[in-house]
Amino acid sequence: MSVIRSFIFSLISALLIAAATSALAASSEADFKAAYAAAEAANKEAGTLRNQWTVTAAAMAAAKKAAESGDFEKAVAQSKEAEALAKASIFQATDEKEAWKALEIK
Amino acid sequence: MNVRSAMHFALGLVALAALALGGVPPAVAADTPDPVADAKAFRKFFTEKFPKVKLEDFVNGPYSMNEDMHRQWEEKEQFPPYEFSLDMGKEMFSKPFKNGKSYADCFPNQGIGIRQNYPYFDEKEGKVITLELALNRCREANGEPPFSYVKDEMAALTAYMAFTSRGKPFDIKIPNDPRALEAYQNGKRYFYTRRGQLNFSCATCHVQSPGERIRAEVLAPALGILNAMPIYRSEWSGMGTISRRFTTCNSQIRGVPLSPQDDEYRDLEYYLSYVSNGLPISGPGARP
Amino acid sequence: MASTIRVRATSSGETTEVQALIQHPMDSGFVKDAKGEIIPPHFIQELTFEYDGKNVFVADWGAAVSKDPYVKFSFKGGKKGDDLKISWVDNKGATDTTTAKIQ
Numbered sequence: 335m336s337v338i339r340s341f342i343f344s345l346i347s348a349l350l351i352a353a354a355t356s357a358l359a360a361s362s363e364a365d366f367k368a369a370y371a372a373a374e375a376a377n378k379e380a381g382t383l384r385n386q387w388t389v390t391a392a393a394m395a396a397a398k399k400a401a402e403s404g405d406f407e408k409a410v411a412q413s414k415e416a417e418a419l420a421k422a423s424i425f426q427a428t429d430e431k432e433a434w435k436a437l438e439i440k
Numbered sequence: 441m442n443v444r445s446a447m448h449f450a451l452g453l454v455a456l457a458a459l460a461l462g463g464v465p466p467a468v469a470a471d472t473p474d475p476v477a478d479a480k481a482f483r484k485f486f487t488e489k490f491p492k493v494k495l496e497d498f499v500n501g502p503y504s505m506n507e508d509m510h511r512q513w514e515e516k517e518q519f520p521p522y523e524f525s526l527d528m529g530k531e532m533f534s535k536p537f538k539n540g541k542s543y544a545d546c547f548p549n550q551g552i553g554i555r556q557n558y559p560y561f562d563e564k565e566g567k568v569i570t571l572e573l574a575l576n577r578c579r580e581a582n583g584e585p586p587f588s589y590v591k592d593e594m595a596a597l598t599a600y601m602a603f604t605s606r607g608k609p610f611d612i613k614i615p616n617d618p619r620a621l622e623a624y625q626n627g628k629r630y631f632y633t634r635r636g637q638l639n640f641s642c643a644t645c646h647v648q649s650p651g652e653r654i655r656a657e658v659l660a661p662a663l664g665i666l667n668a669m670p671i672y673r674s675e676w677s678g679m680g681t682i683s684r685r686f687t688t689c690n691s692q693i694r695g696v697p698l699s700p701q702d703d704e705y706r707d708l709e710y711y712l713s714y715v716s717n718g719l720p721i722s723g724p725g726a727r728p
Numbered sequence: 729m730a731s732t733i734r735v736r737a738t739s740s741g742e743t744t745e746v747q748a749l750i751q752h753p754m755d756s757g758f759v760k761d762a763k764g765e766i767i768p769p770h771f772i773q774e775l776t777f778e779y780d781g782k783n784v785f786v787a788d789w790g791a792a793v794s795k796d797p798y799v800k801f802s803f804k805g806g807k808k809g810d811d812l813k814i815s816w817v818d819n820k821g822a823t824d825t826t827t828a829k830i831q
Contacts, residue, residue, distance in 0.1 A: 385695065387637045388691055389694050439478075439485045
């Protein structure tokens with residue numbers, strides 16, 4: 335049961351990430367700011383659930399760094415990846431509220 | 441739709457309705473945690489999984505899981521790598537604060553031979569108090585700055601206190617207080633909840649895979665896993681606290697660690713210690 | 729100041745088994761600190777165990793040996809009650825010496 339759940343979970347996160355990293359036409363600073371804000375909001379929500387991922391923070395840092403050097407294409411892509419990761423971590427926390435019981439020794 | 445499939449359809453609807461109306465069959469203990477039953481089941485799980493391991497040996501973690509490692513560890517125990525940290529801890533414990541008081545004034549029995557009673561649930565505060573937390577509170581109450589929960593000083597102090605309790609069985613109490621039960625349950629839930637990008641729970645490694653390897657390390661069973669703390673880890677080239685282990689475990693599975701001694705970690709320590717009641721304190725320990 | 733060397737030597741008549749635990753940072757010179765700066769190399773270069781005027785064990789160490797090194801070896805001979813002298817020199821020129829009785 336938990337194997338199926340894990341599989342669905344990783345499938346969803348893989349799809350989210352694939353969608354996030356699809357090619358974009360010339361991104362602007364405004365695009366970056368919007369994408370980064372979305373990632374930040376999602377990561378903040380993950381924080382309230384006490385379930386942030388280290389890779390989310392890493393993607394956000396990479397996004398910021400790319401924006402600083404003017405590569406908004408990469409900055410937007412990284413922001414979207416960060417948002418996808420943050421959303422996956424939210425999904426994990428929410429799903430685990432009940433799912434943990436499957437692992438409990440009884 | 442023919443009669444047969446209509447009947448099946450109807451049956452399906454009825455079953456669904458019954459489920460919706462009747463709900464889940466009343467599982468008596470579903471919402472009220474039963475720590476006594478949990479601890480019994482916990483112990484049974486591991487002793488049945490590893491019938492050749494003596495109960496008190498579970499506190500040796502990976503050394504109880506692997507014969508070759510056990511031999512090496514026995515040799516190591518003749519001249520343990522944690523000696524320097526332990527000596528430092530003893531010195532630190534005996535040295536008075538600037539105001540003339542010492543750690544002995546903060547703890548029952550002068551702080552000697554009491555490690556097995558931690559963590560405990562403080563009914564006044566309504567929270568779990570761990571040994572590390574109690575030590576820092578003692579310092580602050582006496583005008584001293586608190587130590588980092590993940591560095592050498594706290595590790596040395598707790599090493600000495602564990603050493604004075606060697607051989608004593610864990611004796612964690614859960615008072616008849618719903619808040620204590622809640623803390624226990626929170627700790628249990630934390631233990632089994634998957635987290636981090638790698639989607640591991642503590643149980644993934646320490647319940648599902650003890651004795652097996654993760655990269656080059658042999659995994660320890662969850663039963664007795666805190667009894668040897670703090671541990672001198674070769675990987676750390678030094679002594680590390682429970683807080684250090686919890687936080688690094690989190691980051692290793694790509695989860696952002698919480699702050700040391702956050703509620704979740706205190707509750708986790710409470711749960712893990714309780715289910716190992718009866719097993720001897722063996723700290724400070726040495727690990728790969 | 730307490731010695732950095734802890735040693736236990738046990739004679740079984742024919743051979744003596746020696747265990748030693750030495751307190752030393754053994755910094756390799758490849759590790760960076762929290763600020764990103766290299767922690768300079770600081771490690772034991774030579775470790776000597778001397779019995780009855782002769783070296784029974786000499787180690788030429790480098791950066792690959794970990795912090796607080798532990799050594800275990802045996803040598804032929806050695807009587808209960810005799811002295812065993814241990815000393816080390818590190819790359820900064822610091823030294824420490826201790827003498828233990830064989831048990």
